[in-house]
Amino acid sequence: xxxxxxxxxxxxxxxxxxxxxxxxxxxxxxxxxxxxxxxxxxxxxxxxxxxxxxxxxxxxxxxxxxxxxxxxxxxxxxxxxxxxxxxxxxxxxxxxxxxxxxxxxxxxxxxxxxxxxxxxxxxxxxxxxxxxxxxxxxxxxxxxxxxxxxxxxxxxxxxxxxxxxxxxxxxxxxxxxxxxxxxxxxxxxxxxxxxxxxxxx
Numbered sequence: 670x671x672x673x674x675x676x677x678x679x680x681x682x683x684x685x686x687x688x689x690x691x692x693x694x695x696x697x698x699x700x701x702x703x704x705x706x707x708x709x710x711x712x713x714x715x716x717x718x719x720x721x722x723x724x725x726x727x728x729x730x731x732x733x734x735x736x737x738x739x740x741x742x743x744x745x746x747x748x749x750x751x752x753x754x755x756x757x758x759x760x761x762x763x764x765x766x767x768x769x770x771x772x773x774x775x776x777x778x779x780x781x782x783x784x785x786x787x788x789x790x791x792x793x794x795x796x797x798x799x800x801x802x803x804x805x806x807x808x809x810x811x812x813x814x815x816x817x818x819x820x821x822x823x824x825x826x827x828x829x830x831x832x833x834x835x836x837x838x839x840x841x842x843x844x845x846x847x848x849x850x851x852x853x854x855x856x857x858x859x860x861x862x863x864x865x866x867x868x869x870x
Contacts, residue, residue: 689848693841700837708829716822723814730808739770739796741788742779764788772802780804 747763766788769779782804788794799805 689844689851693844696837696840696844700833703833704830707833708826711829712822712826715825716818719821720814720818723809723817724811727809727811727814733800734797734805734808735773736795737770737798738793739766739768741766741768741790741792741794743767744788744790747783766794768794768796770796770798770802772798773800774802776802778802778804 743766745765747765763783763785764787765781765783767779767781769777772778778798780803782796784794786794797805797807
């Protein structure tokens with residue numbers, strides 16, 4: 670990268686180097702620097718912001734939800750229909766369970782839920798409930814929050830790379846338009862005299 674910058678600095682005095690050529694070269698150097706340095710920085714910043722928000726959400730979910738035991742009343746099997754014959758792993762059957770459990774205030778709650786665990790009527794199985802005793806999903810773990818934040822960081826970094834490349838392409842297109850306009854003006858100036866003897870004198 671240093672050699673490239675030094676080469677561009679020396680090239681600027683070349684009589685064959687047009688201003689648009691030098692600008693295009695510097696635009697490429699800036700784009701590379703932004704991709705190499707800016708994209709990872711944006712990815713780390715995005716991952717950090719997402720992780721802090723997800724960890725806070727996970728802590729809040731753990732504080733608001735609790736694990737309790739439910740008793741199955743009715744169980745129906747929902748067999749998975751595999752439409753892809755080339756599927757590597759078959760989908761597991763799911764069970765729709767009608768169950769009841771006790772809320773923190775002692776009242777009985779009832780509800781229907783889907784689980785992959787084989788449950789028979791009368792069996793007890795653990796579920797998650799909110800502060801009012803309503804059935805809730807499993808709270809997010811810090812490991813899941815870290816995984817999601819890493820994916821978000823990769824997405825932000827990739828988006829930064831795409832944005833820089835789009836900006837570089839737009840800049841090159843603008844320089845090409847200016848270059849063509851300069852060529853057109855130059856041709857209008859020397860075009861009528863092209864090929865005439867002594868036109869350059």
